[in-house]
Amino acid sequence: MAAFLLRHRQVSTLGVSGILKDKLDPCRPHVGSRLGALAGVCNLLREYSTSNDNRAHKFDFLDLTCPHAWYPVARRKNRKIFLHVGPTNSGKTYHALKQLESSPSGVYCGPLRLLAWEVAKRLNKANVPCDLITGQEREAVNGAKHKAVTVEMADVTSNYSCAVVDEIQMLGCMTRGFSFTRALLGISADELHLCGDPAAVPLIQEILKPTGDDIHVQYYERLSPLVPSQKPLGSFKNIQTGDCIVTFSRREIYKLKGQIQRGGKHLCSVVYGSLPPETRTRQATMFNDASSEFDVLVASDAIGMGLNLNISRIIFSTMKKFDGVEMRDLTISEVKQIAGRAGRYGSDFPVGEVTCLHVDDLPLLHSSLKSPSPILECAGLFPTFDLIFMYSRLHPKKGLYRIMEHFLENAKLSENYFIANCEEMLKVAAVVDVLPISLHDKYLFVIR
Numbered sequence: 001m002a003a004f005l006l007r008h009r010q011v012s013t014l015g016v017s018g019i020l021k022d023k024l025d026p027c028r029p030h031v032g033s034r035l036g037a038l039a040g041v042c043n044l045l046r047e048y049s050t051s052n053d054n055r056a057h058k059f060d061f062l063d064l065t066c067p068h069a070w071y072p073v074a075r076r077k078n079r080k081i082f083l084h085v086g087p088t089n090s091g092k093t094y095h096a097l098k099q100l101e102s103s104p105s106g107v108y109c110g111p112l113r114l115l116a117w118e119v120a121k122r123l124n125k126a127n128v129p130c131d132l133i134t135g136q137e138r139e140a141v142n143g144a145k146h147k148a149v150t151v152e153m154a155d156v157t158s159n160y161s162c163a164v165v166d167e168i169q170m171l172g173c174m175t176r177g178f179s180f181t182r183a184l185l186g187i188s189a190d191e192l193h194l195c196g197d198p199a200a201v202p203l204i205q206e207i208l209k210p211t212g213d214d215i216h217v218q219y220y221e222r223l224s225p226l227v228p229s230q231k232p233l234g235s236f237k238n239i240q241t242g243d244c245i246v247t248f249s250r251r252e253i254y255k256l257k258g259q260i261q262r263g264g265k266h267l268c269s270v271v272y273g274s275l276p277p278e279t280r281t282r283q284a285t286m287f288n289d290a291s292s293e294f295d296v297l298v299a300s301d302a303i304g305m306g307l308n309l310n311i312s313r314i315i316f317s318t319m320k321k322f323d324g325v326e327m328r329d330l331t332i333s334e335v336k337q338i339a340g341r342a343g344r345y346g347s348d349f350p351v352g353e354v355t356c357l358h359v360d361d362l363p364l365l366h367s368s369l370k371s372p373s374p375i376l377e378c379a380g381l382f383p384t385f386d387l388i389f390m391y392s393r394l395h396p397k398k399g400l401y402r403i404m405e406h407f408l409e410n411a412k413l414s415e416n417y418f419i420a421n422c423e424e425m426l427k428v429a430a431v432v433d434v435l436p437i438s439l440h441d442k443y444l445f446v447i448r
């Protein structure tokens with residue numbers, strides 16, 4: 001509460017002009033009807049900035065301390081938030097999807113294109129027409145009132161009966177976290193189901209305080225045992241049917257597949273994030289089918305999120321991954337997430353096992369599986385287009401790159417948020433700046 005009051009005070013001391021402040025004043029809890037005014041605020045701000053009225057110059061567009069107020073449609077609702085939290089393979093998503101399926105309208109927001117694709121397929125099969133929308137495809141289904149989307153594509157202007165955001169702990173991710181925060185704060189649904197790691201609960205409760213949403217937390221237990229092995233795999237001669245070797249680059253995946261297949265006893269399916277969904281499904285189906293010759297899986301950490309595979313044993317080929325900046329040890333959450341794929345409830349293997357290829361990696365595996373995931377402290381944030389646009393009106397000669405750079409360096413945040421790691425986005429901004437397209441289109445290129 002103290003943090004909230006502090007934030008509230010910070011904002012009230014900003015140099016916001018009387019009129020704008022009267023319209024905005026977004027930092028109060030339960031602001032319902034006042035926030036209704038926000039829908040028109042961006043238009044209002046545009047009017048101010050295009051007129052000679054210098055009051056707009058007093059509005060602090062760099063103030064990102066109240067991001068819940070960026071979503072007037074969601075703020076008009078008293079949302080019921082259901083937090084389904086627990087270890088992997090505990091039935092969190094199963095329960096959330098049941099709700100989605102039985103609701104008159106809804107949206108599933110997943111961290112992977114593959115998951116959006118699977119949910120769309122599942123709903124359509126259950127006679128619930130469902131559109132698929134990802135960064136790469138849009139498949140409209142006649143009469144659909146449901147959508148399965150990648151979280152970046154979540155629509156924050158429509159109303160739904162039910163929404164599901166999967167792997168919500170990713171709101172702490174340095175690069176993609178802001179899209180999960182946007183979905184959390186911005187989706188307008190009567191019921192919002194969030195599935196993920198318990199480590200995200202305190203942060204979600206804190207950042208939802210000013211919204212007045214009703215929050216229920218439901219804890220789950222793993223549905224089948226997971227046994228960490230005391231022995232490493234050591235050699236590919238010890239590979240067995242149902243094993244899944246995990247590595248973190250496509251090159252390594254194909255290298256390991258070659259090494260295992262050269263032994264002459266096994267054929268490998270492969271799964272990684274950038275495989276087209278149809279190919280991925282074919283590979284997974286071959287692996288899941290006990291009568292197929294493809295009895296071993298070589299996969300990236302794309303299997304760590306929600307995919308249902310018939311895995312008996314997870315074998316980490318390495319406990320390090322390149323995160324775009326450096327090679328680093330896997331985090332506790334990553335280890336648990338990936339290891340949890342073994343012994344999936346309802347699969348052919350009721351007990352899962354997990355080990356490493358190399359003996360030196362076992363201590364990190366064991367300690368990670370024993371430790372709780374560290375509590376998330378902050379959620380990612382990225383300014384909405386309206387804020388960037390308004391800011392650009394004050395600096396009309398600058399391209400998106402310069403505007404973003406300055407915006408991101410000078411933005412004011414509350415302690416619950418961090419600004420997303422924008423290096424990639426800035427690179428894209430520099431490229432699209434030379435194109436004859438609107439600032440809005442450039443922004444869309446940058447954030448998706």
Ligand SMILES: Nc1ncnc2c1ncn2[C@@H]1O[C@H](COP(=O)(O)OP(=O)(O)OP(=O)(O)O)[C@@H](O)[C@H]1O
Nearest residue numbers: 087088089090091092093094095305306308345346
């Ligand atoms: N009550 C249930 N009845 C039948 N099957 C279930 C039930 N609960 C879960 N399952 C099945 O168990 C498997 C794991 O469930 P689910 O994917 O919901 O787990 P989760 O906790 O969301 O895991 P993760 O975090 O790994 O995604 C799925 O195949 C799911 O269909």
